[in-house]
Amino acid sequence: MNTTSQGAYRSAFKFSTQDVGTAKLIFNLRKDDAPLPLSAVTGKLILVPANGKKRVRDVTLVDKVNGIAEYVLDDEEIKMYGFFQCELVLVYSNKQAMSAHKFGFEVTQSLMDQDIAPVGEYYIDDFETLKAKIVEMYDSAIQTLEELKKKFEDLENIETKEGAQKKADAVQANVDNHLNDKKNPHSVTKSQVGLSAVTNDTQAKKVDFDKHTSDTSNPHKVTAAQVGLGNVINEKQATYAQLLTHDSNGIRHTSQVEKDKWNGSQLYKITQDNGLAKYLSGADFNTVTDTGFYYISSASTALNAPVNNNGYLMVYNYGTYAYQEYTSYSSSDTSSSGRRKFMRNKVASSDTWTTWREIESVEGSQAKADKALTEAKAYTDTKVSLLPSTWTTISLINGAVASPTVPLRYRTKNGGDEIQINGGFKSALGTIIASGLPEVKYPTEFLVATVGTYGYLRMDYRTNGDLYLAGGTVNSEASISKISVNATIPIS
Template sequence: MIYKNSTVQFDVNSEIKRSISARIQFSTQDIGTAKLTFKLIKDDIPLPISRATHGKLFMRFADGSQIYVNTEIEDALEGVIFYVLTSEQIKRYGIVEAELYVNYDNGQKLSVHKFSFEIDRALVDQDIVPVAEYYIEDFETLKAAIKDMAADAETILAELQEKFEDLDNIETKTGAQEKADAAEAGAKAYTDEHAAKIDNPHKVTKAQVGLSDVDNVKQAAKADFDSHVGNKTNPHAVTKAQVGLSNVENVRQASKTEFDTHNSDTTRHITADERTKWNAGQLYKLTDDNGGRTQIPDGTDLLTLPSGLYYAVSNKIINSPDPNAVEWFHYDVSTNNTRKTIIVTATANPKRWFGTIHTDGSFKGWQRFITDADAVVTWQSPTLLNGWKQYGTQKVQFSKNALGEVELIGSITGGTIGFDVPAFTLPVGYRPLQMTHFIGVASSLGTGSTPQYHRTQIATDGTVYIQSCSNTVNPNEFITFGFKFKAA
């Protein structure tokens, strides 16, 4: 839309304000384009305009007509409202006196400022006579306007009577009286006819009188309504119990506007999907906000944590299953408050542990899970000493399983047998808790078919000695190993 726009800024305060000339001039030909825009400021910031705020504009035109209308919101946050003069209003040329108001649903009202502007009479409109028109906001104003119209009619009749009384000077009193009576009757008939019209001759709309939201329903007569409202004796003798309000306190009820505002508040009210999500949600946080595990602060006792998923460096917390490990461990804690038990599963790939706190509060220690991966071992071959060599494809090898058991297999040949002559040495981690002896199969070459054996010692420093052999003919033809022991 194209408008001949004019913007006036008003500061809403209690300082002395004189009616100002807004330096605005419209033409009687600015039909549908004469737009008054107001920017409201309070305390140096824009005055917000909400649904509970109504800008009202009163205008008194040069022909004596006056209107009281609602403005429209252009920018609620910046406090900008506007009003576009109608095609009938723009025809009332001359100086227009106006005043802007702000009304609130809670009953508060503000007078913003008085101002004036001009409607210039276009040349093409020189022969148009403006007709006074009144816009009424409510019933009481309508009643007052009708009374004013009746008073005006009486004034006109009085003036006519005075004029006709002057006719006594130029004609007979009887003739003048007859003319005066006829004029009075004609004026009264016109006034009565106009007052009796109920077809809205001026085409006043509900929106123009501020009743756009009022339903077209039959109302009680004003007198009947006032009489009934004024009857404070409860003529029907209705009790609170009869209307089902025996437990209702006599307190102020919310207005329709307040109810609608509350009903449309999506922050206070939740949807069915939100309620279902909340009902199925966690009673307390088990993870971080992103669903991940929570890092345990250094020095935390693992056995004091509530149910949840955690992680930490093993040697920086208390009661970790492997307190010497400097790797990251993952912990799953499950707490049963009814039986006062805590079940903790700890993981440091590929190792896993399980621990329980009993109902008596005692910790039962960590138990290691053995997995398929733990069953896979790595075989190593030792460095042979003092003339010993591997025997064919049956090489001497050693390994350690997940239970910490060292297994020694294979055969050697050709070396020196003796109590202080080592055949090879096992590395750290593969040595026994204490000195250990084993009896193994030896070669029977040179002794017929009689089985032969050897005696082997493994010291705590990992030294392996072939101390003796029952085959005195060929004692070092071959020596076999096939035994296990618990590593230190």
């Protein structure tokens, strides 16, 4: 993509925050002193106000022929007073060009949008009215002073500090006397303190109680049955430590993890017990359908092997979907002719097998690639040798008309690696204008210029040598006086 910046321009015009719905930006776009067509353009306007928060908006293409676009600031943007940095970006639909235009403008804050809080509001018609207003304010102040005096008089009736202290001391003395009264002045009963079931009897002495509780000779003759041990025999038991030692013995006891591992282990052998592949000699490959790894001796195509060579067979089976891979064995490391790999599978629910498919080796792939490259180069060299290096006029068809000054023509370039097409013509769109040009390996699309109107067209150079005028975007197809071509097409 080619990006063109037209420079930065700070405009002198200003908007006001009161220009709601009327703050409009109008762009008259020109190129080389002529209107810039906008028929294949998408316009974006980038606004960065004083607060730095970028906004991207679509512009309206008012007149695509004369290159006129406009944008009206929305209600939120017109309130963002201060300087705006802006850029108008035009992106063409062919994705090959973009134009950027930077500019700036200012939005001033209207007095109507400023909040000014008044201290007071007075409307005076004459001096006598002003005098009366001042007297009124004085009387109001005097009245306020009188009210304050009355409030201070009320304060004189408040208790003094000394009087309040005497009263507090008297209350404290009464409280102390009450606290020192131990004769149950409130007549509290034992029920009120939660001891209604306690009798007024003599209790056992603490020393006698302590002697009874320390007696370990079973003074109450408690039996084993009374404590729930009637079935326990009077024999020595293993200690708790001995029980833990026995319980943690990993040799005598297996864990649940080990049991789960044994229960989930493979129950079908895919190799011999020592890990070697299973051995088969002279076996019919069609009968080897059990999953496993095998070494096959005396393998032959008569027994449905892919080649007459011993090797390794891998079998994967899921029900009736048997799959085989066979790798022939070779003791030579200098040649891979003996080491070949094949695959096939059995048709589901059938005794039919697909044919063996060989899996290509690196050496085989390279040999085929080298062969294809050699043949392609020979083909290209043959075609290039037939191409002239001088200009050859192209015969036009399907109503296409050549330019009288520079007719459409072609020649080879860069030693025959490219075809150059040059000249002019006029034709209807969507038409094959010529055929029989040199064939190329890949089709090529390219743009051509129009004379007489603004726009562009696309042409296709096809692999069979046809030139096709596809069409494009122009202001007026009827105004095209000539289509100018200057393109280079790779042959391969």
